[in-house]
Amino acid sequence: MTPTPEKIDLLIEARWIATVETDAILHNHAVAVRGGRILDILPAAEARQRYQATEQHRLEQHILIPGLINLHTHAAMTLLRGIADDKPLMEWLQRHIWPAEGALVSAPFVLDGTRLACAEMLRGGITCFNDMYFFPEAAAQAATEFGMRAALGITTLEFPGNYASDADDYIAKGLAAREACRDNPLLSFCLAPHAPYTVSDRTFQRIATLAEQLDLPIHCHIHETRQEVADSLQQHGQRPLARLQALAQLGPGFIGVHAVHLDDSEIRLLADAGCSIAHCPTSNLKLASGIARIAEMDAAGINIGLGTDGAASNNRLDMFGEMRLAALLAKGSSGDAAALPAARALRMATLNGAKALGLDAITGSIARGKQADLCAVSLAELECQPCYDPLSHLIHVAGREQVSHVWAAGNCLLEHKTLRLGKEFRLDASAALWQNKAEVCTGKAHAP
Template sequence: MTATAAPLDLLLLPTWLVPVEPAGVVLKEHGLGIRDGRIAFIGPRAAALKLAATEVRELPGMLLSPGLINAHGHAAMSLFRGLADDLPLMTWLEKHIWPAEAKWVDEAFVRDGTDLAIAEQLKGGITCFSDMYFYPKVASDCVHNSGMRAQIAIPILDFPIPGASSADEAIRQGIELFSDLKHHPRIKITFGPHAPYTVCDDNLEKIRVIAEELDAAIHMHVHETAVEVQQAIESTGERPLARLSRLGLLGPRFQAVHMTQISEDDLALLVESNTSVIHCPESNLKLASGFCPVERLWQAGVNVAIGTDGAASNNDLDLLGETRTAAMLAKAVAGSATALDAHRALRMATLNGARAMGLESQIGSLEIGKAADIVAFDLSGLAQQPIYDPVSQLIYATGRDCVKHLWVAGKQLLDDRQLTRMDEQQLTATAIAWGQRISGHRE
């Protein structure tokens, strides 16, 4: 934990520093130094103050942690926030969301919705997110301009979607975007077949081959509801996860989103293949989709990350709140108060998300050499007192309004709760205009 003689670009001096790796550690009165966008020093405050630094930031009462990683969402759907609430999944999709998408989704919708989602996530302490939505090139442009980090999953379905007339066209677009952005420092392109019930075996086989050739990840909704699994069994005699295994899709590059229904055979497939599971508790609760058995997965050795899903089904992109819900829900589902403790919950929202995306060598923990994707939470408020374990206070007693500062690759994108690269008033006005337009045309 030493630094070279070259001066640091920025030295941060918080009250608490939670590196996440090693697990369960809280460093009190330590400093973190950044140079060239990476973490160059972690050590005691006294040692930190002896180092040359271009800028020094005192962060009293603050907890410094890795930036939160939102491992699943549909960013542009922020413009459908609250459009169709209190409905079951398939009714919500087939009667409301899919018709709305057919009517409204174009490049302008995706640009404005993605910008809105990026701003909301930055203000909530999220430094990296996974997006699975239409016009992925537009979304990647938004990410590039914002300074944020993201995984962009190319949406692929058997039928035409906004921006792609067929699965083959969507796959071609994905290959092109992967090639264009393969050296981008903050954007990773993956393939996103929507779900087992919307993508046939032939198209899944094409995706598998291309993903293997490119060493790209696959991000997919799997076992979101009991009905999905039951219908698959009735029509094919096979559970969706078993089908994906038979087709060769499961593996360390596969991200299975939701997984509320897990049999012993399913669990064995997840463990053997080293597949990651992305848990979206609040969306699952709101749509009454079921409960992912997080503690059971964790104890079996499955990597479990956390996502908000889209704001149309959540209705926010608050990963800190999502993590609190995940911790509470895990205890209820497992029937154990010790399930998913606060430190493991934070790990699920940071390093586990990085691991699911194949980015664990770059982000997800505060370690020397990793990218300086960092968030500072202000724990000095009345509602956080007294503090015995700052990580417990963060997970159980702190809201996203306590996010004070945020850096991605060493660049400050949130300073004292103010976005540094985005115009919050303009984003709000644009979102209101979309809402008025959409509500004025609803049948």
């Protein structure tokens, strides 16, 4: 007697599945989902007999991967995309970005900018992003509207802005936003001191206390430029990482963003402390900050995730581009063609990012019991033929335009390259509105 099939919510069959739990690829397998979690991973033929799904997808020329995790971004800065290209970091910040933000940043700006970012990220297979910006409650609203997972920063600086008056005010408002969002299972928070050159010793000490009391990660720009290091030596008599170590910032919950200019002792320091790095290769190149020593960091055992940075300095929120560029730069800068193979690049864009955020128990890989945060990538196009190694193709051939389906917590957010949510926000119109405001406040007139 044939047993009655077990009822589930979702069954996804794919020609290839990269679980990221191992480097092996599963062929012609299926993922069964119930209640937003992965119930089973098994051969597709067996899955059809064992399960009866409310929603079923057969992806015959696709590779199914975990949803990508953007470990560092400033999501609302999509509205400043391309506003100040071809400038070094400090000129870019001080003369262009900070003045534009001073004129524009508000809760509506962050809401509309993060909505635009969520749409772009979902279309590129990103299901989770780690944000460092202002008005986190507005970013939380946007992420929730699009069904995405987000880690929101309690962004902290010493100087006043449109959001807060001083470091204590930034922290108080960020903690209030965290309290307001505590019942949303898709949202988490990080303490986010902006950078050593914008945060005082006193504030870093308070951040360390809060991180321990609240069990929150610390997300901070670090060693992005040579000038940053030189300025720290002049002002504090030590390099930024040494200062942060003395201020009790470094540990398993620390996410250092960029980390371009590290010496051997600093790589060992980060590895010994169990820190993570958010590697943003495109932004590092575009701002001429340099090339991070990722091959050496990886060899030292540092947990490395990938980020896009903001759209004002990238200018894309494209994790496929970051995976490919990270792999190529690691090979080229180290002189080792075996550095950062495809499986490693995918792990950086998924499970490593989840680990950095303390979310690896629920997302970042395809495993029983984890949330069904998934991305399907079509390899059927002529540009992907022939396909000897689907994992190699994922990193070195495919792009975000090949993403066909995305699920977060088992909910289909992108189907056949079409977003299921967010059409009512008229993102093109809101982007045009903010562009007009930006052009007025910066004195720029862009051709239509």
